[in-house]
Amino acid sequence: MDAQWFSAPEYWLARELVQRGVAAIYLIAFVAAGRQFRALIGEQGMLPVPRFVARVPFRSAPSLFQLYYSDRFFAAVCWFGAAVSAGVVAGLINVVPLWAALVTWLVLWVLYQSIVNVGQRWYGFGWESLLLEAGFVAAFLGNDDIAPPLPALWLVLWLVFRVEFGAGLIKLRGDECWRDLSCLDYHHETQPMPGPLSWFFHHLPRPLHRVEVAGNHFSQLVVPFALFAPQPVGSVAGVVVIVTQLWLVASGNFAWLNWLTIILAFAALDHTAFATVLPLGDPPPLSGPPLWFAVLVLAAAALTLALSYWPVRNMIGRGQRMNASFNSLHLVNTYGAFGSIGRVRYEVVLEGTSDTLGAEPVWREYGFKGKPGDPRRMPRQWAPYHLRLDWMMWFAALSPSFAADWFRPLVNRLLRNDAATLRLLRHNPFPDAPPRYVRARLYEYHFTTWRELRRDGAWWHRELVGEYLPPVSLDRQRSSR
Incomplete structure (x- = not known):
């Protein structure tokens, strides 16, 4: 397929960072699951998987563990997923045919989907759905055999938009401290798991806390629209998202939510943006995708467009939910965080x-x-x-x-x-x-x-x-x- 509008070779480095970054998060997620599951959801765990699958049908929670479960099998899934993820981080998908790269991504998606869908309360947070959706979209970015497909890059940016804009809206509609700019007088102290710098963030001058909240509103309610703007505006918007998310990384522990958002935001940066800070030559010559892959990319885009009805309705509706999946496959979800802030x-x-x-x-x-x-x-x-x-x-x-x-x-x-x-x-x-x-x-x-x-x-x-x-x-x- 030679349609020039479909291919975006100037985003070759962005694709590398997004795909290897998503694979690195998969690796961390599989390792965490393998190290923690026995006490949480194992056969003798606090919320055992066998008891869960006995009462929840496959269509409501599709998972390999609906078909068979043992602690040994669960551990094998975790460590196999970790091994495949490590291979992708190392560049595996760039040395195999395009179809094999696609299958590799879908294998990771199925394996982690199987864990999340039986994880119950322990896996009921937005970053689980975010990883699954990111892993699904990453599959359609291709590999070094082809130029990055522009529709797949738009899907990544649409995901970043929903993460950022959804979080901004839930704050604006939620606790009044977001509107009077005082939430960070409390949040660094009352967040779920403070980090080593949270004490210092808490003791910043209150006027700076007001600036932090105002900057958060700008980065989450205004900047996401600029992700889809022509260059260099799109790259600037991506950098703003990355910098503000790094600020959140420094101020607390939110699993991989911020890190994954940073990784996905690199999809907004083209070759010129990277070349301003890195000694890069011209983009490598990359061909267009084969027809079968282009059809799959367009089908994924059409599916995303259709499934976007529910998260868009959620975002613009009065009763916005913070984090929700509207289907059992965790595709095209709605996101948000900290609509309310504890004072104590x-x-x-x-x-x-x-x-x-x-x-x-x-x-x-x-x-x-x-x-x-x-x-x-x-x-x-x-x-x-x-x-x-x-x-x-x-x-x-x-x-x-x-x-x-x-x-x-x-x-x-x-x-x-x-x-x-x-x-x-x-x-x-x-x-x-x-x-x-x-x-x-x-x-x-x-x-x-x-x-x-x-x-x-x-x-x-x-x-x-x-x-x-x-x-x-x-x-x-x-x-x-």
Whole structure:
């Protein structure tokens, strides 16, 4: 096929960055799934996959695990997906025929779709759908056998538009602090999982927080339209998205949401934009696609156009939803984040004891890898890796009902010193024998001041709010059944 309008060889480097970047996120996602699934959704997990697929039909949650499940098979899917993803990062799809490159991308999409669709609460966040949609679109960017198809690049930009504009709209319609520019007085402190720089972001002068929010509104409500403008405007818009997303990367841990948005935004940059900062020659000579591939690209574009009705209706409607998939394949979703901002941070702290409750038991605290616990421990950077249990503990503190189906199973596993569960934690205070009792307490956390940090070496100070879960033991739980 030689139609000049269809091919965009000037975006060859953008394609390389988008495809290898999406594959890198796939790699991280598969590794995270392989390392965490046994305690979360394994056969003996808190929300087991076999129990889920027994009540949810295939059409509602299409997955390989609807056909067969075992922990060994799930692990094989994870590590095979990680291996294929690593191959794509290394350039695998550029040394195989075009049809094989397409199949490789679709294999990754099917494998991760299978995980997400049985992942239940642990996989119920927007970045899962974003990765699936990005992986599907990346398949139609081709490989080094052809020039990047322009319709496929538009699909990538349409995805970036929905991520950014949807997030901007939900803020504008949501919490009034977004409208009076005060949300960042609280957000850096109350976000789900602060990073190592979040303390410093929180202590920026309030006028700068106002500038941050105003800049966010501009980058999410105005700039996305410029992604589709002629060059060099499109490239400038892409750079604005990349820079603002890097600011979010520095200020917190949001799994791969920001990193994947950055990767996709490179699709707006042409060869000239890259050549302004990199010593690049002319674009390599690339031919047009074969007819069969062009037909598939146009079919994917037509499918996206048809499925866009629901996210567009959601964005312009009054009852906008933050993150939603309108089909079981997670194609053409709606996105958004932090429509409301908490003013106070609560944390659930889990403790165990080997003593009896009659005397004065010594309670020892379990340490999590990412979520705040020990006030003296500096917050860590984990994104784009995703700590699913740590993230969900933030929701547990906000609403016990949200954690009703998995929190007691978590406690049960701590009472047994379950190895898979303990691998999700940073510190187990009972390495030799399981505790006799486990309890949970609710604390209010605040960042310390500059003076307190220098004096005490503490990043947080916390105050006890009350009991979240009274002391429980395996014997008591058995007797209550």
